[in-house]
Amino acid sequence: MSSTKLEVEYVAELARIKLTPEEVNIFRSQLEIVLRHVDRLNQVDVSNVEPMAHSFPIYNVFRKDEPRPGLDKESALANAPCQAQGLFIVTKVVE
Amino acid sequence: MEITALTAHELLNLLRSRQISPEEVVRALSRRIEEVDPLIHAYLSHDLDRALADASSADVSLPLGGLPISIKDLISVKGHPCGCASKILESYIAPYDATVISRLRAAGAIPFGRLNMDEFAMGSSTENSAFGPSKNPWDITRTPGGSSGGSAAAVAADEAFAALGSDTGGSIRQPAALCGCVGLKPTYGRVSRYGLVAFASSLDQIGPLTKDVEDAALVMDIIAGLDANDSTSLSEPVPGISANLRKGVKGLKIGLPKEYFIEGLDPEVEKAVRTAVEHLEGLGADLLEISLPHTEYALSTYYIIAPAEASANLARFDGVRYGYRASESDGLIDHYGRTREEGFGAEVKRRIILGTYVLSSGYYDAYYLRAQKVRTLIRKDFADAFQKVDVIACPTSPTPAFRLGERTNDPLSMYLADIFTLAANMAGICGISIPCGFAEQGGKPLPVGLQILGKELGESTILQTSYAYEQSTEWHKTKPTIGV
Numbered sequence: 001m002s003s004t005k006l007e008v009e010y011v012a013e014l015a016r017i018k019l020t021p022e023e024v025n026i027f028r029s030q031l032e033i034v035l036r037h038v039d040r041l042n043q044v045d046v047s048n049v050e051p052m053a054h055s056f057p058i059y060n061v062f063r064k065d066e067p068r069p070g071l072d073k074e075s076a077l078a079n080a081p082c083q084a085q086g087l088f089i090v091t092k093v094v095e
Numbered sequence: 096m097e098i099t100a101l102t103a104h105e106l107l108n109l110l111r112s113r114q115i116s117p118e119e120v121v122r123a124l125s126r127r128i129e130e131v132d133p134l135i136h137a138y139l140s141h142d143l144d145r146a147l148a149d150a151s152s153a154d155v156s157l158p159l160g161g162l163p164i165s166i167k168d169l170i171s172v173k174g175h176p177c178g179c180a181s182k183i184l185e186s187y188i189a190p191y192d193a194t195v196i197s198r199l200r201a202a203g204a205i206p207f208g209r210l211n212m213d214e215f216a217m218g219s220s221t222e223n224s225a226f227g228p229s230k231n232p233w234d235i236t237r238t239p240g241g242s243s244g245g246s247a248a249a250v251a252a253d254e255a256f257a258a259l260g261s262d263t264g265g266s267i268r269q270p271a272a273l274c275g276c277v278g279l280k281p282t283y284g285r286v287s288r289y290g291l292v293a294f295a296s297s298l299d300q301i302g303p304l305t306k307d308v309e310d311a312a313l314v315m316d317i318i319a320g321l322d323a324n325d326s327t328s329l330s331e332p333v334p335g336i337s338a339n340l341r342k343g344v345k346g347l348k349i350g351l352p353k354e355y356f357i358e359g360l361d362p363e364v365e366k367a368v369r370t371a372v373e374h375l376e377g378l379g380a381d382l383l384e385i386s387l388p389h390t391e392y393a394l395s396t397y398y399i400i401a402p403a404e405a406s407a408n409l410a411r412f413d414g415v416r417y418g419y420r421a422s423e424s425d426g427l428i429d430h431y432g433r434t435r436e437e438g439f440g441a442e443v444k445r446r447i448i449l450g451t452y453v454l455s456s457g458y459y460d461a462y463y464l465r466a467q468k469v470r471t472l473i474r475k476d477f478a479d480a481f482q483k484v485d486v487i488a489c490p491t492s493p494t495p496a497f498r499l500g501e502r503t504n505d506p507l508s509m510y511l512a513d514i515f516t517l518a519a520n521m522a523g524i525c526g527i528s529i530p531c532g533f534a535e536q537g538g539k540p541l542p543v544g545l546q547i548l549g550k551e552l553g554e555s556t557i558l559q560t561s562y563a564y565e566q567s568t569e570w571h572k573t574k575p576t577i578g579v
Contacts, residue, residue: 076190
């Protein structure tokens with residue numbers, strides 16, 4: 001992990017955010033400062049250390065495999081930017 | 096005494112003995128908000144009619160019957176807006192109650208209003224709110240901290256009897272310290288996250304901000320516990336968290352981590368905190384110096400893990416089923432790209448970019464995986480320390496409240512506000528901030544917070560320690576003069 005150049009445009013594309021050219025420049029310099037700071041993690045000896053994703057390990061939390069009602073259709077559509085006939089109206093994705 | 100100046104437990108006594116009605120309480124609260132919120136801007140909105148309707152059917156025989164509890168804008172309350180202080184959710188109305196809200200309602204409480212915050216909980220000052228910052232009631236040219244800045248400001252200004260906030264890297268404790276109120280982050284998993292808009296799923300917890308320790312314990316007793324809707328919630332029973340409140344601190348071992356008393360710590364903050372721990376020693380506790388060797392890596396670990404998790408959690412804000420949608424987009428990618436560009440604020444975009452980068456192919460091992468390993472070491476530091484001590488005491492924030500605009504151009508300087516609070520989220524342990532004095536800056540007294548950290552499920556112990564300290568001091572009774 002060296003201070004590789006953060007390709008802000010490429011990452012923004014992955015994150016589906018259409019940044020302005022000004023934002024690309026500002027974020028690049030701001031985030032490079034942050035990345036230089038986090039580079040210090042290279043100093044830590046992590047050989048034989050397990051990664052921790054959960055602070056208090058819990059496993060296999062299941063519920064009974066029984067059907068139960070979900071959110072009703074009206075509630076689900078209530079916040080839709082655009083809806084008709086009980087459906088979400090969205091940007092065309094199929095040519 | 097003015098109703099709104101009361102603590103929650105004092106108010107509940109009046110409600111139970113019918114000296115006051117729930118409707119009168121709601122009206123008094125609403126008047127107070129009208130009086131001071133134009134200056135403080137703790138609230139994004141509040142619905143008086145709805146609160147009065149809830150008040151008229153409130154059952155004062157219930158543990159929190161008739162108590163209005165003000166809610167940070169990222170916790171779902173059915174029929175209320177849930178905007179996370181973001182333009183991308185400006186019109187969103189929650190279709191369900193968060194588990195904490197269901198539990199509060201079942202205990203008779205009235206969820207009240209939407210409290211300002213940093214957008215999507217990303218920030219330490221509320222300056223990242225899409226709707227303007229909140230002000231610190233002790234000095235309105237300064238921030239109340241963040242991201243639960245509205246919650247802390249409302250409690251400190253008597254605009255709320257109690258509030259809910261959320262804490263991912265310090266977002267309850269730091270604003271509590273800067274505003275002079277009590278703020279508690281539970282053990283990870285102690286309080287259900289169902290209905291909390293997710294920022295970093297392995298770090299987030301909902302918790303109370305209150306005027307005193309007893310109020311925090313009362314709220315915790317209601318909101319904590321296993322929830323079938325949150326598979327990360329802990330199955331440990333909740334043994335009346337407030338039961339041990341009055342046990343005192345005789346023989347309690349308090350660890351002082353040497354890595355937290357360093358350069359960059361404001362001298363007045365250090366003085367107030369050291370005086371406070373000596374005071375605890377006078378009450379019968381034993382002080383021991385301890386070491387948390389990986390403290391210097393907490394910030395770096397957090398600013399890899401939290402943005403990474405955020406980049407995944409915020410992918411859902413895509414303008415398809417809810418929220419803001421960019422107009423007249425040219426195909427799907429443009430729809431996503433412009434919706435998220437126009438809907439998110441700068442800090443949110445910055446963290447999504449950072450998070451996406453550290454998870455991307457070629458960088459995942461070097462950043463995210465390594466950070467998760469250092470996280471294990473941070474957790475082990477605390478586990479080792481709690482073999483020797485019962486609780487850990489340290490400052491909550493390295494400085495008192497900073498001025499609005501002071502850190503907005505330098506993200507890293509803003510991130511440093513949380514250096515003493517981050518590690519507790521990384522390790523999953525519990526922590527509380529309580530007022531322990533004042534720093535005189537700019538001619539005004541600014542609150543200083545003492546942080547007490549406890550091991551997993553150690554809420555009773557940190558509350559017991561805090562209560563003993565609080566009850567032998569007067570800090571919790573000191574109120575700001577607003578608008579000065």
